[in-house]
Amino acid sequence: MPSDLPHRITRAKPLLGTLVEIRAALSDTDAANAAIDRGFAAVAEIHRLMSFHEVTSDVSRLNREASTHAVDVDPRTFEVLRKALVFSERSDGLFDITAGARLVTWGFLPKPEGAPAPSEGSWKDIVIEDQNRVRFRKPLWIDLGGIAKGYAVDEAVAAMSLPKDVQVYVNAGGDLRVAGPLAEPVRLRTAIEMDTVPVIEIEDGALASSSGREHLKSFKDGRVGPHVGRQGISVGADSFTSVAAPDCLTADALTKVVLAAPREAEPILGHFGAIAYFYDPSAGWVTLGA
Amino acid sequence: MRSKLLLFPAAIIATAGAVQPAMAGAQYLTAEQAQALLFPKGTTFTEDFRLLTDKQMRDIREFSGIELRDRKVRAWKASNGDWFFVDHVLGKDDTVYYALALSPKGEVKGLEVMECWELYSKVRLPEWRAQFKGKKDGELRIKGDVESITGVTLSSKHITEGVIRMLATYTLVFSDQATTAGN
Numbered sequence: 001m002p003s004d005l006p007h008r009i010t011r012a013k014p015l016l017g018t019l020v021e022i023r024a025a026l027s028d029t030d031a032a033n034a035a036i037d038r039g040f041a042a043v044a045e046i047h048r049l050m051s052f053h054e055v056t057s058d059v060s061r062l063n064r065e066a067s068t069h070a071v072d073v074d075p076r077t078f079e080v081l082r083k084a085l086v087f088s089e090r091s092d093g094l095f096d097i098t099a100g101a102r103l104v105t106w107g108f109l110p111k112p113e114g115a116p117a118p119s120e121g122s123w124k125d126i127v128i129e130d131q132n133r134v135r136f137r138k139p140l141w142i143d144l145g146g147i148a149k150g151y152a153v154d155e156a157v158a159a160m161s162l163p164k165d166v167q168v169y170v171n172a173g174g175d176l177r178v179a180g181p182l183a184e185p186v187r188l189r190t191a192i193e194m195d196t197v198p199v200i201e202i203e204d205g206a207l208a209s210s211s212g213r214e215h216l217k218s219f220k221d222g223r224v225g226p227h228v229g230r231q232g233i234s235v236g237a238d239s240f241t242s243v244a245a246p247d248c249l250t251a252d253a254l255t256k257v258v259l260a261a262p263r264e265a266e267p268i269l270g271h272f273g274a275i276a277y278f279y280d281p282s283a284g285w286v287t288l289g290a
Numbered sequence: 291m292r293s294k295l296l297l298f299p300a301a302i303i304a305t306a307g308a309v310q311p312a313m314a315g316a317q318y319l320t321a322e323q324a325q326a327l328l329f330p331k332g333t334t335f336t337e338d339f340r341l342l343t344d345k346q347m348r349d350i351r352e353f354s355g356i357e358l359r360d361r362k363v364r365a366w367k368a369s370n371g372d373w374f375f376v377d378h379v380l381g382k383d384d385t386v387y388y389a390l391a392l393s394p395k396g397e398v399k400g401l402e403v404m405e406c407w408e409l410y411s412k413v414r415l416p417e418w419r420a421q422f423k424g425k426k427d428g429e430l431r432i433k434g435d436v437e438s439i440t441g442v443t444l445s446s447k448h449i450t451e452g453v454i455r456m457l458a459t460y461t462l463v464f465s466d467q468a469t470t471a472g473n
Contacts, residue, residue, distance in 0.1 A: 011318050011327075012403035014446035019386070019406060021316070033327060173446075183292070196297040205291030244293035277295045285295065 008167070011036050015043050016149050018173025022156060025167035025180070035160040039170060042159035046152035049077050050144045052100065052109055062134060063100070063115040063141050070135040078132045080144055080151050080249070087147070087253045088123035090268050094260045095253055096123045100143030112141055149175045150208055150252025170248075175208040177248045190240040190279065198285070200277060206248035210255035211240040238281055245274035262288060319404045321376055324389035325366075328374065328400040335366040335374060338464075346463055354458035356451045363459055372399060373464060379452035384408045386449055396460045398453065 009032040010023040022039045026032040051057045058077040065071050073081070087095040101118040103109045116139040125137040149172045156170045157177050167180030178184040183203035190198065191211055200207060241258040245251035250272050258265040258276045269276055269289025276288040319327070325335060340363045342350070347358050359380075366374040368391075375390045387405040392398060462468050 010316065012316070012406060013401060014388075014403070014449040018446050019403065019449075185296075196299055199296045199298065201292075201294045201296065203292040205293060207293070242295075244291060246291045273291065275293055285297065287295065 009033060009036065010169075011040075013040050013043075015040070016047050016152060016172055018149075020152075020156075020173070021169075021171040022160075023167075023169040024160065024162060026162070035162055035168075038159040038161070039156035042155040043152045043172065046076065046148055046155055049074050050080065050148040050151075052112065052143045052145060055113055059142060059144055060112060060115070062136070063112045066134055066136040067116060067139040070129040070133050072133055075132055076151075076155070077144075078134070080148055081126070081134060082128065083151075083249060084144065084147055084253070085123055085126060085128070087257070090271060091257045091260075091264070093122060094257045094264065095146070097142045097144060097146065098122055098125070098140045099146075100141035103143060103145075104141060109143060109145075115139070115141060146256050147249055147253045149173065150206065150248035150250070153177045153206065153248035153252075175206075175248055175252050176202075177206040178202050179204060188240070188242055188277075192238075192240055192279065192281065194279075198277075198279075200242055200244065202244055205244055205246055206251040207242055207244050208248060208251035208255050209240070209242040210259050239279060241276050241278045243269070243274055243276045245272060250274060258288065262286070265289070317405045319389070319402055321389065321404070324376075324402045324404055325368075325374055327402055328389065328391040329368055329372065330370060334369040336369075338365045338367050339363065340365065340463060342459075342463065349462050350455065350458045353462060354455045356455040356458075358455065363463065365464060373460065375456055375460075376404070377452055377456055379448040381445060381448040386452075388449060388452065390453065390456055392457070392460055394466070396457055396465055398457070401449075401453065403449075 007027045007029075008023055008025040009029060010021060011033075012019050012021045014020070020040065020043050022036045024032040024035050026035070048054065048056075049058045052059055054060060058073040062071050062073065081097075084095070084097045088097070098118075098121055100109060104111055118141045119138045121136070121138045121140045125140060126142070127135045127137060129135050153170045153172050153175050154177060157168055157179055160168055162168055164179075165181055167182050168178070169184060170177050174189070176186065183201045186200050186202060186207055188198040188200060188209060239259060239262075241255050241262075243251045243254045243258060245254060251274065254265070254269060254272065254274050254276065257268055258278055262276070262278050262280075265276060266288050273290060275290045278286045278288055325333070342358075342361045342363060347361065351358050360378075364376040368374055371394050373392045373394070375392065376387065377390060378385060378387045385407045386403060389402045389404055390398065391400040
């Protein structure tokens with residue numbers, strides 16, 4: 001443990017389908033624990049609102065009802081949806097939350113209960129009706145799994161509301177944010193054989209990673225990973241990327257874009273002030289953007 | 291936001307003994323610290339460890355649908371009437387120790403992860419790391435271990451299953467209902 005840091009408290013809870021770790025470097029133990037509690041509560045809130053699995057979540061309600069009538073959602077769900085559409089537009093559909101249907105077909109997500117069967121649709125069929133009100137033009141199964149974890153991390157850091165000089169760290173299964181004066185070295189778990197050990201140092205920013213490698217499944221005659229590219233094909237099965245960005249929602253969303261099309265991603269990364277560290281077995285490590 | 295990718299040659303790391311290829315992980319809380327977080331100040335605890343009988347193990351397995359490995363249940367009765375348990379679960383790549391607080395009715399009042407061990411090498415950043423200093427844009431400011439990990443996400447499904455198993459254990463072995471049934 002670094003000796004030049006003040007007393008640090010780190011705790012972890014199972015949330016968002018993974019282990020969420022929150023750390024605050026504060027000598028006042030009670031204040032640190034109270035801040036960490038606020039962080040976990042914020043993450044639990046996002047889980048409750050945006051889970052694909054929970055039948056009462058906004059996402060499940062949208063998948064069941066939004067193709068028949070406009071659905072009122074929590075302002076936080078609305079913000080994530082609105083941002084998801086910005087990433088879809090910027091990436092010309094490389095990022096698309098309607099990939100949920102494909103992920104169900106491939107067995108990465110369970111079939112949503114009581115939701116009408118999805119038709120061939122895309123992010124363009126999601127209509128923002130009004131503030132906090134959303135409608136689908138046709139039955140869709142949206143999944144916020146590619147963006148909500150990052151958002152939850154941002155919300156946790158905001159909810160902790162600690163002064164700028166306090167080192168704060170929130171990691172939701174690899175989507176993480178570091179705030180405060182110090183850089184954090186982060187080991188990359190790539191699940192790919194390499195002859196070097198990759199570590200990213202991140203200071204006052206967010207880092208998210210994606211790889212299709214570890215979670216490959218057999219589907220029909222081939223293998224598929226949990227990332228969907230254009231024309232609904234599985235992408236990124238042999239590559240890995242970490243994206244550093246000012247906030248974790250952006251980092252999380254952009255990993256999917258980089259994995260789907262690293263070259264196309266370059267100007268998009270630049271637009272959002274993000275940098276991608278991309279690995280594929282033939283080219284090795286490539287830095288993209290900013 | 292500032293970021294930098296560092297590639298440590300695996301050979302150098304191996305020579306420097308910087309990679310611990312065995313279990314690596316994080317210790318978040320001791321049992322006492324978890325108790326302090328999950329219960330009001332001043333709560334006292336009475337140890338009430340139990341060894342499950344074969345029949346109890348079968349019943350818990352049947353009731354919860356979750357596999358059981360450990361006969362020993364680490365339980366404490368709290369002075370406010372609640373219960374405190376320490377349990378562990380094995381995932382595909384990790385082992386997690388966690389603390390669980392239950393009400394007398396068997397409702398989950400709180401959960402804290404105490405330790406998480408991964409079958410994964412931990413990288414230590416010792417003196418030899420100085421050679422990377424100032425190579426690109428400034429020096430590395432952190433000494434010590436790389437504790438943070440990004441990349442392939444670990445699932446928490448095994449923790450959820452552990453909680454379901456502990457709830458069944460509580461109902462069948464510890465609750466008033468279990469006691470009056472002469473278990």
